[in-house]
Amino acid sequence: MHYVIYVSQASTPMTAADLESLLSFSRASNTEKGITGLLIYRFSPDTKSGHFIQMLEGDESAVRALYARIMRDKRHHTILPLAEGESPARMFGEWAMGFKNVDDTLLASLPGHSRIGESTFDAAAFENSNDKALELFRIFHDAP
Structure with missing residues (x-):
């Protein structure tokens, strides 16, 4: 199973309607293509x-x-690509596109938290280490 993990900055802040439209399209398209995953905004x-x-x-x-x-x-x-590789099984097999809209309080509680675009964000910390990026997704996947 091939996977890709990336981060990016929105060109303009996304409204709830923008996110719903994006997710609706993505879920239908991903189901058609056999792609699963998780999007965090x-x-x-x-x-x-x-x-x-x-x-x-x-x-x-x-x-x-x-x-x-x-x-x-x-x-x-x-x-910014963070990780790409192969895994023995899907992590998000039940989600054509899972979604979480998170806030600063939740993110600040995660290990290694930093903000993209700020000096504390270190993309190099993820290079050649898929473990950190995958762990972030495991946290969200396993959360109630």
Whole structure:
């Protein structure tokens, strides 16, 4: 099972309607392509910016094609790949696209928390270490 994990910054903050539209389209399209995953969105009121982290999993060619389309999507920028690899099984097999809209309180409680676009964000910390990115998704997957 191939997977890709990336982070990005929203071009403009996403409204609830924007997120619902994105998820509705993504879930239908992903089901068709056999892709599962999780999208996490966070709006930061202090910087008035939105950020995404997403994991996609499925057939390698389908995941790579979707990721290439995501890279061209104008709804976000500063797309940073965090991890890519193979896993023996799906982590999110039950979700065509799971979703969490998180706030600062929740994120601040996670190990290694930092904000993309700020000096505390260290993309290099994720390089060659899929474990940190995968652990973040496990936390959200296992949360009640």
